[in-house]
Each structure stands twice: as C-alpha cells, then as structure tokens.
Amino acid sequence: MTTFLQDLKKIDEETGHFGQFGGRFVPEALISALDQLEDEYLKAAADPKFNEDFQNLLKDYVGRPSPLTEARNFSKHAGGARVFLKREDLNHTGSHKINNVIGQALLTVRMGKKRIIAETGAGQHGVATATAAALFGLECVIYMGEEDTVRQSLNVARMKLLGATVVPVTTGTKTLKDAINEAMRDWVTNVESTHYLLGTVAGPHPFPTIGRNFHSIMGVEARQQILEKTGKLPTAVTACVGGGSNAIGLFHPFILDKDVQLHGYEAAGDGIETGRHAATLSGGTIGILHGTRSYVLQDENGQTLPSHSISAGLDYPGVGPEHAWLKDTGRAFYHPITDTEAMDAFSLLSRTEGIIPAIETAHAIAGTVKLGKELGKDAVIIINCSGRGDKDVETAAKWFKITSNS
Amino acid sequence: MSLIHEAFNKAKSENRAALIAYLPAGFPTIEGSTKIMQEMLNNGVDLVEIGVPYSDPLMDGPIIQQAVDIALHNKTGIKEVMQIVKEVSQTGKPVLTMSYWSPIEKWGVEKYAQQMNQSGGVGVITPDLPPDESDLWITATDQNKIDRVFVVAPSSSEERLKLVTNKVTGFVYAASLMGVTGTRTEVSSRAEELVKRIRVHTQLPVAVGLGVSTSEQAHEVAKFADGVIVGSAFVKAILEQPDLSKAVAAVVQLSKDFARGVRKD
Numbered sequence: 001m002t003t004f005l006q007d008l009k010k011i012d013e014e015t016g017h018f019g020q021f022g023g024r025f026v027p028e029a030l031i032s033a034l035d036q037l038e039d040e041y042l043k044a045a046a047d048p049k050f051n052e053d054f055q056n057l058l059k060d061y062v063g064r065p066s067p068l069t070e071a072r073n074f075s076k077h078a079g080g081a082r083v084f085l086k087r088e089d090l091n092h093t094g095s096h097k098i099n100n101v102i103g104q105a106l107l108t109v110r111m112g113k114k115r116i117i118a119e120t121g122a123g124q125h126g127v128a129t130a131t132a133a134a135l136f137g138l139e140c141v142i143y144m145g146e147e148d149t150v151r152q153s154l155n156v157a158r159m160k161l162l163g164a165t166v167v168p169v170t171t172g173t174k175t176l177k178d179a180i181n182e183a184m185r186d187w188v189t190n191v192e193s194t195h196y197l198l199g200t201v202a203g204p205h206p207f208p209t210i211g212r213n214f215h216s217i218m219g220v221e222a223r224q225q226i227l228e229k230t231g232k233l234p235t236a237v238t239a240c241v242g243g244g245s246n247a248i249g250l251f252h253p254f255i256l257d258k259d260v261q262l263h264g265y266e267a268a269g270d271g272i273e274t275g276r277h278a279a280t281l282s283g284g285t286i287g288i289l290h291g292t293r294s295y296v297l298q299d300e301n302g303q304t305l306p307s308h309s310i311s312a313g314l315d316y317p318g319v320g321p322e323h324a325w326l327k328d329t330g331r332a333f334y335h336p337i338t339d340t341e342a343m344d345a346f347s348l349l350s351r352t353e354g355i356i357p358a359i360e361t362a363h364a365i366a367g368t369v370k371l372g373k374e375l376g377k378d379a380v381i382i383i384n385c386s387g388r389g390d391k392d393v394e395t396a397a398k399w400f401k402i403t404s405n406s
Numbered sequence: 407m408s409l410i411h412e413a414f415n416k417a418k419s420e421n422r423a424a425l426i427a428y429l430p431a432g433f434p435t436i437e438g439s440t441k442i443m444q445e446m447l448n449n450g451v452d453l454v455e456i457g458v459p460y461s462d463p464l465m466d467g468p469i470i471q472q473a474v475d476i477a478l479h480n481k482t483g484i485k486e487v488m489q490i491v492k493e494v495s496q497t498g499k500p501v502l503t504m505s506y507w508s509p510i511e512k513w514g515v516e517k518y519a520q521q522m523n524q525s526g527g528v529g530v531i532t533p534d535l536p537p538d539e540s541d542l543w544i545t546a547t548d549q550n551k552i553d554r555v556f557v558v559a560p561s562s563s564e565e566r567l568k569l570v571t572n573k574v575t576g577f578v579y580a581a582s583l584m585g586v587t588g589t590r591t592e593v594s595s596r597a598e599e600l601v602k603r604i605r606v607h608t609q610l611p612v613a614v615g616l617g618v619s620t621s622e623q624a625h626e627v628a629k630f631a632d633g634v635i636v637g638s639a640f641v642k643a644i645l646e647q648p649d650l651s652k653a654v655a656a657v658v659q660l661s662k663d664f665a666r667g668v669r670k671d
Contacts, residue, residue: 015538023538023539024536024538024539025507025508025534025535025536025539026534026536027465027533027534027557027559027581028536028556028557028558028559028561028562028566028570028581029557029559029560029561029562029581029584030561031536031561031562031566032561032562032563032566033561171471172461172462177462178462180464181462181463181464184464185464185465185467185586188464188465188584188585188586189584189585189586190584191561191584192561192584287508287511287512288507288508288511288512289462289508290462290464291534293511296508298508298512299512300483300512300513301483301484301509301512301513302460302506302508302509302510302511302512302513303459303460303461303478303508303509304461304462304508
C-alpha cells in the first residue's frame with residue numbers, strides 16, 4: 001500500500017494523467033472545448049446549487065440511491081460467498097449510464113449549449129442521453145454502429161421515441177469505436193453549439209475524470225450500504241469493463257481501502273487466444289485511441305484492431321486510462337470472460353434471483369462465480385449490476401435457442 | 407535553411423503562395439501513390455504531405471476516409487510509407503508526412519523521426535498531437551533534423567496560438583474552418599482572420615488547409631497565406647479514375663490549375 005500511495009502521486013488531475021496514461025491527443029480545434037468543459041466542471045463542482053440540483057435529479061428522477069440486494073440463491077454458485085448486487089439496473093433508463101448523463105447534461109445547460117451528441121454501443125448511454133435531452137429541452141443526435149442498431153434495435157426505438165435522431169454509422173467496424181469517430185467528427189464541426197456527451201471514462205481529458213466523478217455515486221452508496229448491512233467493508237468489489245465507466249464508478253470510492261480487492265471483467269468474446277475478443281487490458285498493448293493513452297487492441301503500425309464481443313456495450317478496443325493505471329499499479333485486477341461464460345451467468349442470475357442482467361453485466365456475474373469460489377464462504381462481494389437485460393432478450397433468445405414453442 | 411523554408415521563399419519570390427498537396431500513402435496503390443506524388447511535384451506542386459493511413463481518422467471526411475480504407479487494404483504500413491518518402495524525395499522537393507499520433511507512438515517516436523531523416527523526408531505534420539504532449543517528439547525531431555508542423559484552428563485562443571506556434575519549426579498549418587477534411591463550395595471567412603492572428607506570434611510561413619478544392623479558392627487563400635494545402639480535391643479526382651494513367655493525367659491537370667491559382671496577382 002505504501003507503494004500504491006506513491007503511485008497515487010502520479011495522478012495529475014489537472015492534466016488528466018494517470019501515470020503514463022490519459023492526457024489529450026486531439027486536434028487543436030477541440031482543445032478550447034475541452035478546456036471550457038473542464039473549467040465549467042470545476043466551477044460546478046464548487047457550486048452548492050449545482051450539487052443540489054444534481055443530487056435532487058439523482059434522487060427524484062433517476063431513483064437513487066439504488067438498492068444493494070443480497071443474492072442469496074446465487075451465492076451457492078459462487079463458493080458460498082455473500083454476494084450483493086448494486087442495483088443500477090433499477091435506475092431510470094435501466095443502467096448506470098444515467099448518472100454521468102445527468103451530470104454532463106447539467107454542465108451542457110451551464111455552458112449555454114443547445115445540442116448534445118453521443119455515441120452508443122448497447123444503446124444504454126444513447127437512451128440515457130436522449131432521456132436527459134428530452135428533460136432539458138436539448139437537441140440530441142446519437143451515433144450508433146450499424147451492427148449495433150441491429151442487435152440492440154429495442155434501444156434504437158426508445159431513443160427515437162424520446163425525440164433523438166439516431167445516425168447508424170457504416171464506416172469501419174460499424175460498432176462503438178466507429179460511432180465515437182463519427183461523434184468526434186460532428187463535434188469538431190459543431191463544437192461551438194454542441195456538447196459531446198461521451199459515455200465512458202475513456203477519451204481525452206477531462207472526460208475520464210468527469211465521468212468517474214459523476215459515476216462515483218455508485219461506489220459511495222455501495223460502501224455505505226455494505227457497512228450498514230454487514231458492519232464491515234467487502235472483501236471484493238467487481239464490475240464488467242468495456243470503456244470502464246460502471247467499474248470505475250464502483251471502484252473509485254474503495255481505492256484507499258487497501259483490503260478491498262477490485263476486480264474488473266473484460267469481454268473475451270470467443271477467447272483471447274482466438275483474437276476475436278474485446279479484452280483490452282488482458283490482451284492489448286499500450287497505445288493511443290480516441291484521444292487518450294491506455295491499453296488498446298492495435299497492431300505494430302498503431303492501427304486499431306477490430307474487437308469482438310456478444311455484448312455491444314463491451315465491444316470496444318480501448319479502455320479508460322485510469323483502469324490502465326490501476327492495472328499497472330497492481331491495485332485492481334482484470335480478467336477475461338468469454339461470451340459463453342457470460343451467457344451462462346446471464347441465465348444463472350435470471351434463474352436464481354429473478355433478475356435478468358444486461359449481457360455486459362453478465363460478464364461481472366460470471367467473474368464473481370469464479371472469484372467467490374476462490375475467496376470462499378467468508379468473503380463478501382459486491383457486484384455492480386450495471387444494467388438490466390430487457391434490451392438483450394432477442395440476443396439471449398437466439399443464444400439459448402428459445403422459441404415460443406419451447 | 408530547411409528545404410521547406412526554401413520552397414516557401416521561392417514561392418514568395420515568384421509572387422505566389424506555395425502549393426502543398428496531400429495524398430495518403432498507398433492510395434490508389436503503393437506504386438500509384440509514389441508515381442502520382444512525383445508527378446504532382448513535377449507539375450507545379452511545391453511540397454507534398456504523404457498521409458500515413460490510420461484506422462480511425464477522426465479529422466477526415468468521407469473522401470479521405472475512403473482513400474485511407476483503400477490504402478490500409480493495400481497493407482500500407484510505416485515501412486511502406488518510408489519507402490514512398492524515399493522515392494518521392496528523389497525529386498529534390500520537400501516531402502513531409504502527415505500522421506495521426508497513434509501510428510507514430512506505436513512505431514516508436516525516435517525511430518520514426520530517424521527513419522524520416524534516412525528516407526530524405528524533411529517534416530512531419532501531427533494533427534492530433536497537442537504541444538502539451540509532445541516533449542519526446544520535440545527531442546526526436548530536433549535530433550533528426552525533421553521539421554515539426556502543428557495545426558491550429560479558428561477556435562484556438564491567443565494563448566494556444568502562442569504555445570503551438572512556438573513549437574513549430576516548419577510552417578504553421580491553419581485549419582480554415584471548424585470541421586473535417588473535404589471539399590467545400592467556398593473558403594471559410596474565418597481563414598483570413600486566423601492567419602492574421604497567427605502572424606502576431608510567429609515569423610514562420612503560414613499555410614491554410616481544409617476545404618480548398620478549386621483553383622479559384624486557392625487564389626482567394628493565396629492573397630493572405632504563404633501556402634495553400636489541397637487534399638480532398640486530389641483524392642476525389644483519383645477516386646473517380648480507376649485507371650492509374652488516367653488518374654495521373656487528372657492529377658497533373660489539377661496540379662497545373664492549382665499552381666496558376668496560387669499566384670497572388
């Protein structure tokens with residue numbers, strides 16, 4: 001821990017560097033907008049009115065605090081460890097994404113911008129953004145990979161019902177990575193009227209820091225709730241990691257609790273050894289993607305490699321820079337979970353607890369099954385139940401070959 | 407004096423702006439891109455920027471994205487880029503590369519600068535590397551006598567203009583508008599104002615790029631800038647001509663048109 005405290009000094013919140021990770025690798029045209037966002041955020045964070053507005057919206061609109069549900073039946077499958085679910089699936093719009101969206105939407109209004117754009121993979125961030133746009137009367141455009149518009153068609157319909165324009169992205173891999181490229185192109189063109197509401201904790205500074213701070217409410221609540229329920233801190237907290245927003249939100253308030261293990265579960269797709277995966281921290285190398293230095297799936301020419309996962313929300317060849325730093329400092333551990341393992345866990349949680357998780361979340365469930373067996377029955381584990389699985393019913397039905405007659 | 411500054415001085419002495427052409431390496435083919443750039447330099451283009459193909463070109467519009475996809479399909483990596491630099495440099499004209507930061511960082515910052523020098527290249531444009539992150543790059547380019555070009559935009563504050571232009575050694579690349587690369591029907595009115603603001607901070611040549619796609623537009627820009635950068639217009643002409651010899655002919659014609667356009671009188 002003393003060495004970790006030394007490592008902590010290598011975080012520079014002002015420039016957004018986490019050791020060698022993070023920073024800003026963007027065209028000069030965007031620097032002023034990033035500076036403006038950072039300034040507005042710092043002003044807002046020090047403004048009691050902003051904090052009051054944010055807290056009230058989280059309470060009355062999002063439905064926070066989200067419950068911490070003990071998964072007693074599931075526990076038997078996880079080595080008998082006590083397992084608690086941080087129920088972000090119960091938030092308005094169905095996932096943790098809304099926490100950051102409400103915060104950034106308030107910042108958009110403060111900056112006097114009238115238009116928000118966002119990328120989305122599974123559609124959860126897109127739905128949350130479209131929701132906030134409706135609430136605050138902002139114009140909203142969502143970029144979504146064409147492949148994802150097909151596998152998450154329910155969320156496309158939701159965004160449209162909320163009044164957003166959904167632009168299917170047909171370039172590159174037609175998934176989240178290319179949706180971010182298109183959103184960046186829109187932003188650099190319309191930056192004076194538009195806020196880019198980036199949905200994950202990747203991207204150029206200050207996005208990773210702002211996103212993490214708005215999402216930290218999850219960890220703050222979970223820490224308090226577990227103390228109330230068990231009288232002590234948990235043995236471990238777990239979450240799935242794509243860009244890493246739900247994981248960092250849960251992990252961050254526990255970072256200084258040296259005995260609490262932090263475990264992130266990445267999408268290993270068909271398995272890391274097949275090359276068809278999205279496990280950036282487990283199978284990637286250090287490089288640049290979307291304006292930040294982190295672990296990236298790329299070749300020796302710096303070309304981004306296509307990622308693969310059954311989960312649209314984890315299907316991203318990069319990861320937030322703070323996770324890269326947590327990995328390299330040894331404070332957090334990251335493990336790959338294949339499509340098959342995730343889908344087994346998807347089914348397991350549905351049948352043991354009556355909770356259908358998002359396929360993204362199912363990666364954390366699968367990881368916790370393994371972790372629980374390692375840690376044993378005295379362990380207490382909190383899983384970030386980051387989203388609900390309604391959007392994934394079609395994919396799951398296909399996976400499990402469920403038809404109306406069977 | 408570097409080849410880059412010689413080219414700008416020569417243009418100035420001829421009462422015109424320098425004509426700078428961009429083309430992705432490996433487009434339409436590896437040999438084709440070499441041939442086309444040599445012909446550009448033989449027909450009125452003063453400097454070329456050879457684009458390093460990148461999978462996530464978020465500053466580029468549909469025309470250049472399409473060309474880059476073709477270049478990547480042709481397996482154009484940095485090794486191939488350096489070979490093209492070498493062959494195009496044999497014209498004796500200044501050859502720069504333009505690269506997103508990811509390929510350079512992955513290849514190795516020092517190695518990239520060194521190989522540019524060995525290949526006869528004289529400068530590198532890095533459109534998504536802010537000077538704030540460029541310490542290693544500055545050392546590597548200084549040691550290998552490679553000129554640095556950074557891009558500034560209409561949204562750049564005075565403070566940023568000062569910071570960025572101070573780190574430039576080649577020319578200042580002024581993005582004429584807020585947006586991605588591509589052809590436009592008119593030159594942004596913000597370009598001239600930006601060039602004026604840049605000149606407060608530096609004596610270095612200022613070249614204007616983004617959206618200059620006709621010889622008339624080049625003429626407008628030449629009235630206030632030291633260099634005119636043309637990219638998408640060349641790429642578009644090549645995309646429209648699947649046959650290489652016809653593409654070369656189209657590019658030669660365009661080069662001559664633009665070379666007339668950049669005259670200040």
